[in-house]
Amino acid sequence: MPEKEIFTVGVNRRLILKAGAYGACIFCLAPVTGCAFFQESNQETPADPKFDPASVSTKKGLIKSELSPWFSSLDDKAVRCELCPKSCVLPVGERGHCRVRENREGEGYTLVYGNPALVQEDPVERKPFFHVLPGSRALSISTAGCNLACKFCEVWDMALVSPEEVHAYDMPPEKVIALALEGNVPSISYAFGEPVVFYEYMCAIAEKAREAGLLNLMHTAGYINPEPLLALAEKLDAVNFDLKGFNAEFYREYVGGELETALENLKSFRDSGVHIEITSIVIPTVNDDMKIIGEMCRWIAEELGPEVPLHFARFYPLYRLSNLPRTPVSTLEKAREIALEAGLKYVYLAKVTGHAAENTFCPNCAEKVVGRVGFVIEELNLENGSCNFCGSDLPGLWA
Numbered sequence: 001m002p003e004k005e006i007f008t009v010g011v012n013r014r015l016i017l018k019a020g021a022y023g024a025c026i027f028c029l030a031p032v033t034g035c036a037f038f039q040e041s042n043q044e045t046p047a048d049p050k051f052d053p054a055s056v057s058t059k060k061g062l063i064k065s066e067l068s069p070w071f072s073s074l075d076d077k078a079v080r081c082e083l084c085p086k087s088c089v090l091p092v093g094e095r096g097h098c099r100v101r102e103n104r105e106g107e108g109y110t111l112v113y114g115n116p117a118l119v120q121e122d123p124v125e126r127k128p129f130f131h132v133l134p135g136s137r138a139l140s141i142s143t144a145g146c147n148l149a150c151k152f153c154e155v156w157d158m159a160l161v162s163p164e165e166v167h168a169y170d171m172p173p174e175k176v177i178a179l180a181l182e183g184n185v186p187s188i189s190y191a192f193g194e195p196v197v198f199y200e201y202m203c204a205i206a207e208k209a210r211e212a213g214l215l216n217l218m219h220t221a222g223y224i225n226p227e228p229l230l231a232l233a234e235k236l237d238a239v240n241f242d243l244k245g246f247n248a249e250f251y252r253e254y255v256g257g258e259l260e261t262a263l264e265n266l267k268s269f270r271d272s273g274v275h276i277e278i279t280s281i282v283i284p285t286v287n288d289d290m291k292i293i294g295e296m297c298r299w300i301a302e303e304l305g306p307e308v309p310l311h312f313a314r315f316y317p318l319y320r321l322s323n324l325p326r327t328p329v330s331t332l333e334k335a336r337e338i339a340l341e342a343g344l345k346y347v348y349l350a351k352v353t354g355h356a357a358e359n360t361f362c363p364n365c366a367e368k369v370v371g372r373v374g375f376v377i378e379e380l381n382l383e384n385g386s387c388n389f390c391g392s393d394l395p396g397l398w399a
C-alpha cells in the first residue's frame, strides 16, 4: 500500500504501527517532527483495542449512496441542500461544497452513508471529552468531506477530499453497533472529520446506539442549520464544539464560515440539554489576541455558563499554515489565565502532554479529581461525578 494511503484507509492499530514505522503522523501524515499529535503530545494508546477494523475490507471509490430527506426541489431538477448554512443549490450531476452530497436526476443523495473512511477505537479523552466517562474508550467514525475549509485542518486529506479519494469501509449502521458491542466500548464518537456531512449516517447509527445502551458523542464545528441541529441533538449525549476563534473576519478567512452561526448553534446545542465541551485552537499571529480570547471566554461564561469545560488546543504547523510556528505554551497558559478570570471553572490545555492543566480540579475544594497525562487517566477521585474530597458535583456524564 502506498504510504500516502495509510491514513485515508481508516486508521487502526495495525496501520498506526505502520505509519509509525514511516515516521509519519497517523492523522495528518506530516513528519512526526512537525505534527500536532506527535510533538510533545505523542503517547501510546493506553490499552489494546479489543477489535481490529482491519478485519473489515476497504475499497477506494464510492461504495454506495443514500437518498437524503434534507434537500428541497427547485426548477429544472435542481435541488437545494437544507443541511447547512452553505445552502448549496445543485443542478443535476453537481455536488455541494462538502463534496459528499450530490444531485442525481433531481434528487439529493448523500455519498457517504455507510462508508466511513475512519473506524477506530481510542480513548474518550482524545475526542476530546474530559467530563465523559474518564478512562473509557470510544469507537470513532468519520467519512470523507467537510462543509468548512479550515486552513489549519488536521485531517485535510480525509476531510477536504471527495469520497472517491479515500479508502472506505462498507459499514452499515448495524455493523458499527456490532463493532462497538464487540469491543465493549460504552460510546460511539462521530469525530476527526466533520460529522455534519455524514448527518444521515450519523443519525441512523445514533438511534441504534441508544437502543443498544451506548452513548453518542460528537466533535463538530457545528456548522449546520437549526432544524437538522435540533433533530440531531435529541439523539446525542455530548458535543465537543470546535469554537475556532471569536473574530468574524478570522472565521470567514481561515475557517470558511460565519462566527455568528457557530455561536447560535453552540447555544442551541447547550439549550437542547446535551453535555457540552468546547475546544478552541490558538494559532500564533492568527487568533491569539488575548483581548479577543477574553471576549470569547466572557461570552461562554455568560451565554453558556461557567461550568462548560473549555480546552485550549495547541496549534502545530500543518496544511496551509505550515509556515507558522507552534503555539508557545506560555500563550496557552495566558489564555487559560484569562478564561479562569472570566469565571470559567474547567479550563484545559490540549496537546501539551504532562501539563498540570490537563487535570480536572474541583472548583469547590481545589483538589485534583481527575489526574491525566495526555490521554491516560492516572488518578480518579470522583464517585458518580461527585468530588471524593468535598462531595461537590461536577458537570458531565460520569457513569
Ligand code: SF4
Binding pocket: 081, 082, 083, 084, 085, 086, 087, 088, 095, 096, 097, 098, 099, 101, 146, 147, 196, 197
Ligand atoms: S451539507 Fe454540503 S451540500 Fe449541503 S449545504 Fe452544506 S456544504 Fe452544501
